Amino acid sequence: MRIPYSELLDTLTAVLLRRGFAPARAALCAKLFAETTCDGVYSHGLNRFPRFLRMIENGSIDIHAEPGLASSAGALERWNGRRGPGNLNAHAAMARALTLAASHGIGCVALSNTNHWMRGGSYGWQAADAGCIGICWTNTMPNLPPWGGTRPTLGNNPLVLAVPRAAGHVVLDMAMSQFSYGALDSYRRRGQLLPVDGGFDAAGQLTRDPAAIEQTQRLLPAGFWKGSGLALLLDLIAASLAQGQATHQILPDPELETGLSQIFLALASGGTQPIADQIVASLGDGIRYPGQQVLQTRTENLANGVPVDPALWTQLSSS
Amino acid sequence: MRIPYSELLDTLTAVLLRRGFAPARAALCAKLFAETTCDGVYSHGLNRFPRFLRMIENGSIDIHAEPGLASSAGALERWNGRRGPGNLNAHAAMARALTLAASHGIGCVALSNTNHWMRGGSYGWQAADAGCIGICWTNTMPNLPPWGGTRPTLGNNPLVLAVPRAAGHVVLDMAMSQFSYGALDSYRRRGQLLPVDGGFDAAGQLTRDPAAIEQTQRLLPAGFWKGSGLALLLDLIAASLAQGQATHQILPDPELETGLSQIFLALASGGTQPIADQIVASLGDGIRYPGQQVLQTRTENLANGVPVDPALWTQLSSS
Numbered sequence: 001m002r003i004p005y006s007e008l009l010d011t012l013t014a015v016l017l018r019r020g021f022a023p024a025r026a027a028l029c030a031k032l033f034a035e036t037t038c039d040g041v042y043s044h045g046l047n048r049f050p051r052f053l054r055m056i057e058n059g060s061i062d063i064h065a066e067p068g069l070a071s072s073a074g075a076l077e078r079w080n081g082r083r084g085p086g087n088l089n090a091h092a093a094m095a096r097a098l099t100l101a102a103s104h105g106i107g108c109v110a111l112s113n114t115n116h117w118m119r120g121g122s123y124g125w126q127a128a129d130a131g132c133i134g135i136c137w138t139n140t141m142p143n144l145p146p147w148g149g150t151r152p153t154l155g156n157n158p159l160v161l162a163v164p165r166a167a168g169h170v171v172l173d174m175a176m177s178q179f180s181y182g183a184l185d186s187y188r189r190r191g192q193l194l195p196v197d198g199g200f201d202a203a204g205q206l207t208r209d210p211a212a213i214e215q216t217q218r219l220l221p222a223g224f225w226k227g228s229g230l231a232l233l234l235d236l237i238a239a240s241l242a243q244g245q246a247t248h249q250i251l252p253d254p255e256l257e258t259g260l261s262q263i264f265l266a267l268a269s270g271g272t273q274p275i276a277d278q279i280v281a282s283l284g285d286g287i288r289y290p291g292q293q294v295l296q297t298r299t300e301n302l303a304n305g306v307p308v309d310p311a312l313w314t315q316l317s318s319s
Numbered sequence: 320m321r322i323p324y325s326e327l328l329d330t331l332t333a334v335l336l337r338r339g340f341a342p343a344r345a346a347l348c349a350k351l352f353a354e355t356t357c358d359g360v361y362s363h364g365l366n367r368f369p370r371f372l373r374m375i376e377n378g379s380i381d382i383h384a385e386p387g388l389a390s391s392a393g394a395l396e397r398w399n400g401r402r403g404p405g406n407l408n409a410h411a412a413m414a415r416a417l418t419l420a421a422s423h424g425i426g427c428v429a430l431s432n433t434n435h436w437m438r439g440g441s442y443g444w445q446a447a448d449a450g451c452i453g454i455c456w457t458n459t460m461p462n463l464p465p466w467g468g469t470r471p472t473l474g475n476n477p478l479v480l481a482v483p484r485a486a487g488h489v490v491l492d493m494a495m496s497q498f499s500y501g502a503l504d505s506y507r508r509r510g511q512l513l514p515v516d517g518g519f520d521a522a523g524q525l526t527r528d529p530a531a532i533e534q535t536q537r538l539l540p541a542g543f544w545k546g547s548g549l550a551l552l553l554d555l556i557a558a559s560l561a562q563g564q565a566t567h568q569i570l571p572d573p574e575l576e577t578g579l580s581q582i583f584l585a586l587a588s589g590g591t592q593p594i595a596d597q598i599v600a601s602l603g604d605g606i607r608y609p610g611q612q613v614l615q616t617r618t619e620n621l622a623n624g625v626p627v628d629p630a631l632w633t634q635l636s637s638s
Contacts, residue, residue: 072424073423073424073425073587074394074422074423074424074425075393075394075423075424075425076420076423076424076425076586076587077424101395103393104392104393104394104395104423105391105392105393105394105395105396105427106392106393106394106395106425106426106427107425108424108425108586133556133559133560135556146602146603146606148605148606148607149602149603149605149606151603153601153602153603153606154602161549161552161553161556163552163555163556163559170551170552170555172548172549172551172552174542174545174548174549178542178543178545196543222541222542222543222545222546223493223497223541223542223545223546224497224515224541226493226497226541226542226546227541227542227545229491229493229608229609230480230491230493232489232491232598232602232608232609233480233482233489233491233609234480235598236482236489236595236598237452237454237480237482237586239594239598240452240482240588240592240594240595241452241586241588243594246594246597246598246601247598247601248597248598248601267395267427267556267560268392268395269559269560273559275558275559275562275565276555276559278565278567279551279554279555279558279565279566279567282472282565282566282567283465283468283472283473283551284465284468284470284472286467286468287465287467287468287472288467289548289551290548290551290552
């Protein structure tokens with residue numbers, strides 16, 4: 001089932017207004033959810049919206065809370081997210097980093113006490129749309145065993161890097177696990193094996209069977225020891241700079257996962273550069289760049305309507 | 320064969336002085352090489368020194384060139400490395416980023432027209448020793464096929480992240496390929512297979528055979544599409560911000576690889592933090608953190624002497 005983008009946006013906005021969001025915040029929060037679905041990142045758009053509503057109900061998210069400045073060192077600021085909606089907090093933090101970059105060439109906001117930012121790539125697109133290079137990452141609840149371990153003591157800590165380009169921004173949005181739980185779910189439902197090993201089975205062997213990995217919860221870090229090390233460093237830097245919670249302090253329950261630490265960096269690149277086009281062209285024929293598929297899907301969904309789950313859509317429209 | 324650290328340092332300094340280095344630059348350049356060997360990163364210390372000398376002889380490296388400020392936007396500066404020695408340029412760039420961070424909370428130096436920085440981790444340790452978080456990366460000549468391609472159009476673009484800690488800095492120094500050519504060489508010489516797939520064989524199949532990968536030169540990006548995407552973004556950001564060469568413009572010959580672009584970020588973290596110790600402790604028993612092995616090796620080599628190749632040592636001492 002496909003619906004026009006504007007209808008998706010209006011419906012989500014209306015739901016948030018009925019929940020008590022201030023009008024401007026309802027509009028932006030709905031826009032971030034709707035854009036995510038429109039861009040084809042279905043797991044973190046509309047399909048994640050019911051959980052977002054439940055986390056408002058269970059008190060994890062305070063819909064009225066806005067981030068507050070905790071301290072400033074010039075181009076580096078620390079903000080307290082006060083457990084507001086994660087996507088609004090993240091958007092405000094990247095906006096502030098962009099303002100700092102306009103004055104100092106570079107700006108960094110370290111955000112504590114926030115909630116899941118939904119699609120991390122949104123804040124990369126935000127920076128690139130402003131003509132800046134954007135780099136941001138978040139920690140998460142413990143959900144990834146370090147290389148050499150069996151207990152999930154690391155987060156899969158998504159990392160986003162974005163470079164502005166007139167022909168289409170290059171935006172990489174990657175978690176530190178080779179596959180997300182959402183990806184495992186999709187492969188299992190389609191009855192497919194993963195294209196490469198994605199974790200360990202009950203016998204402790206690497207496997208491409210998504211169900212076996214869901215059972216052990218032993219996801220594989222991307223690049224084995226490399227993704228494991230990178231996940232650790234991202235948590236260390238986020239928690240240290242934000243003076244916020246580290247992964248090991250975050251409740252390991254997706255519906256209670258709150259108090260996250262995030263980093264937002266913006267760098268003035270002088271806008272879109274021919275150099276970026278040359279680099280993308282140098283990859284060779286048939287090699288896609290990160291963000292290319294997003295732009296294609298966005299164009300298609302804006303033209304033909306955005307795919308939504310009919311049951312979910314009916315439920316939301318009347319909620 | 321083991322020699323005292325001070326003898327290694329003095330010998331390298333003497334060689335550089337005989338080559339015409341200014342005294343202070345000879346001392347720092349030798350120190351960076353000697354520390355790398357002392358820390359156990361043998362591939363990029365003394366063992367890389369003969370190639371460094373050859374690249375002075377072939378004109379790739381100008382021993383007298385010092386980096387010059389090209390432009391400033393406050394906390395973000397662009398410097399021209401003028402093809403000076405890569406480790407001296409990188410050390411100067413991180414020192415400048417640290418100075419900027421002292422004023423602005425964060426500092427970034429984008430360096431163009433430089434040479435191979437040898438061990439990237441050196442500049443992470445440098446930042447952490449100054450009580451700052453350090454992030455830096457370099458592009459390289461084309462040596463890594465993108466995921467889905469067979470031609471090496473990406474660089475393996477090493478990335479360094481460092482967090483200061485009183486009990487031992489956490490320093491991650493990772494290239495974007497799952498294994499470096501140096502690592503493939505070591506496994507092949509020992510007659511061992513790689514612990515995980517490291518690239519493609521002549522039939523286009525993933526393999527753990529180091530010799531087969533050396534033959535095809537089709538290294539595997541760490542995390543498949545993830546390392547491929549990250550390598551691209553690191554090149555895009557480095558070349559764009561530095562206004563320098565991108566990977567596709569760098570001569571694909573290790574002895575002529577020059578004109579690199581690099582990024583150095585320093586962030587004031589308030590010095591070493593208990594939070595970092597808590598995070599490292601949370602990993603669980605037996606899980607090593609990045610940098611732990613380096614510190615152990617450093618301690619051993621300082622106590623027992625630094626291992627050197629006898630033939631290389633004899634040759635250098637008389638050169």
